Amino acid sequence: MSSELLAPLDLAFWHLESAGHPMHLGALAFFALPPVAASAAAPVPAPGPVSAPGAGGGGRILDLLATRAAAIPRLRMRVRDVWLPIGGAAWSVAKDFDVRRHVHHIRLPDIDFAAGAAALAGELMERPLERGLPPWEMYLLTGGREGGGGRDGSFAVLVKLHHALADGMRAVAIGAGIFDEIAGIAGARTAGVRRVRTVPPTSWLAGPRQAAGLARxxxxxxxxxxxxxxxxxxxxxxxxxxxxxxxxxxxxxxxxxxxxxxxxxxxxxxxxxxxxxxxxxxxxxxxxxxxxxxxxxxxxxxxxxxxxxxxxxxxxxxxxxxxxxxxxxxxxxxxxxxxxxxxxxxxxxxxxxxxxxxxxxxxxxxxxxxxxxxxxxxxxxxxxxxxxxxxxxxxxxxxxxxPRSALSLGGCPLREIxxxxxxxxxxxxxxxxxxxxxxxxxxxxxxxxxxxxxxxxxxxxxxxxxxxxxxxx
The missing domain is CATH 3.30.559.30 (Nonribosomal peptide synthetase, condensation domain)
Known part of the structure; x- marks a missing residue:
């Protein structure tokens, strides 16, 4: 898993970007409390799904996001220029990769949480991704109160992936690695990277029929x-x-x-x-x-x-x-x-x-x-x-x-995306x-x-x- 040349369309998306026109895809996902914690039968509400010791909250889900994102090989890759082909670029593993530079926690005021999350998503979507790093970010959005975002303790996650890194289907395959149902099973497998394969010039001599087919x-x-x-x-x-x-x-x-x-x-x-x-x-x-x-x-x-x-x-x-x-x-x-x-x-x-x-x-x-x-x-x-x-x-x-199946993060069901x-x-x-x-x-x-x-x-x-x-x- 050393490096991989950017495909032509990926390269086009990489160079289409400017400060006023960032070229990343996004998804804003809202999660509810786990069913048991949200049940009216529970006499005392369970601790919020994002609570953690100390001020600030967000610890458990934030750690979970960071751990699962770091386990997806594709998210460790950054873009670097190459000598050949001239003008080309390649994906390579970021040797100094630190997932905490990509996963962040933001607490919103205690108002309409959904509206506040959407407003903040707009501000975050207008910021281009840092080009020297693997081109993605995740934001955990919670409310001002300890333990959650909405009145019921819900929270949201905003994901940003550069379009050079993924089209829609590819973005789903990469992002799915954070969900409970897929993490550690299909996430790493579907979001992996492949080595660059080079075809030696002698293959054209060894297989003239194949060469003719390629030419056609x-x-x-x-x-x-x-x-x-x-x-x-x-x-x-x-x-x-x-x-x-x-x-x-x-x-x-x-x-x-x-x-x-x-x-x-x-x-x-x-x-x-x-x-x-x-x-x-x-x-x-x-x-x-x-x-x-x-x-x-x-x-x-x-x-x-x-x-x-x-x-x-x-x-x-x-x-x-x-x-x-x-x-x-x-x-x-x-x-x-x-x-x-x-x-x-x-x-x-x-x-x-x-x-x-x-x-x-x-x-x-x-x-x-x-x-x-x-x-x-x-x-x-x-x-x-x-x-x-x-x-x-x-x-x-x-x-x-x-995916058609129900998804969750840390036991918290995905409600809207x-x-x-x-x-x-x-x-x-x-x-x-x-x-x-x-x-x-x-x-x-x-x-x-x-x-x-x-x-x-x-x-x-x-x-x-x-x-x-x-x-x-």
């Missing part, structure tokens, strides 16, 4: 890349303003919002209208944006906003592996359509067309192009690529898969969704100054689901 594959990949590149050019808008409500010069600040949707309600709409649950969620996003823009008094743009919808290029059942394996679909969100059912039908048709073409074709598959560029191009071209994002799409809407995505340059909003415990948890990340009314958008998501549910009954 390379030509096919280049052909697909040219096809994607042409689609990107055709789909780009050379008016850089985009949709006004979703475009803003970066202030360097971040605001985090959350919403909870009932999964069974989403499935009821799906069964009545057809398509997939993801189609329903994308239509809900479109309707919520329409409501939000109306509440702001903004005139709808002549063009509907376009969403970049990431999809995994990992094969079903395959191990997570290392490196980002992403593509995406480009989807026009029918915000101008006043009919919720018509919006859902439009989303379903567009997603069916995307799926028929596949995740490696079309303008949305722009991530595929990263595999065809040399490392030096990523190093010097990333700022240009980051600035051009608003010409292709207005908003990121991503779904993050989670909100994924968070980074903002592209010139854009003011990103939406991430995950399903857990019969609920869809929506994490909203916005530019703090451009979107001060993020809570209204969160409310609009719930309103849109209620209306769809009523109309499809």
């Amino acid at each position: 594959n390379r030509l096919e990949e280049l052909g697909r890349a040219l096809d994607v590149g042409a689609s990107v050019v055709r789909s780009s808008r050379f008016d850089p303003r985009g949709v006004p409500a979703l475009s803003a010069a970066s202030s360097g600040t971040r605001r985090v919002g959350t919403a909870v949707l009932d999964l069974e309600d989403v499935q009821r709409v799906r069964r009545a209208a057809g398509g997939t649950a993801n189609d329903v969620l994308l239509a809900i996003v479109a309707g919520a944006l329409r409501r939000w823009m109306g509440d702001r008094g903004e005139r709808l743009s002549p063009a509907d906003p376009r969403a970049l919808v990431p999809v995994s290029r990992r094969r079903p059942g395959s191990p997570p592996g290392s490196g980002n394996k992403l593509s995406a679909y480009l989807l026009t969100l029918p915000v101008r359509d006043p009919d919720p059912r018509s919006r859902l039908a439009a989303v379903r048709r567009a997603m069916d067309r995307n799926k028929e073409a596949g995740p490696s074709r079309g303008a949305g598959a722009v991530a595929v192009l990263a595999d065809q560029l040399p490392p030096l191009a990523h190093r010097f071209g990333a700022p240009l690529a980051g600035g051009a994002a608003r010409m292709l799409f207005d908003i990121l809407v991503t779904s993050v898969p989670l 909100y994924p968070m995505a980074p903002l592209a340059r010139g854009q003011s909003l990103a939406i991430a969704l995950s399903t857990y415990g019969g609920q869809v948890h929506v994490g909203l990340v916005a530019d703090g100054k451009a979107v001060p009314d993020l809570g209204r958008l969160a409310h609009g998501l719930r309103e849109e689901l209620e209306e769809l549910l009523t109309l499809t009954r």
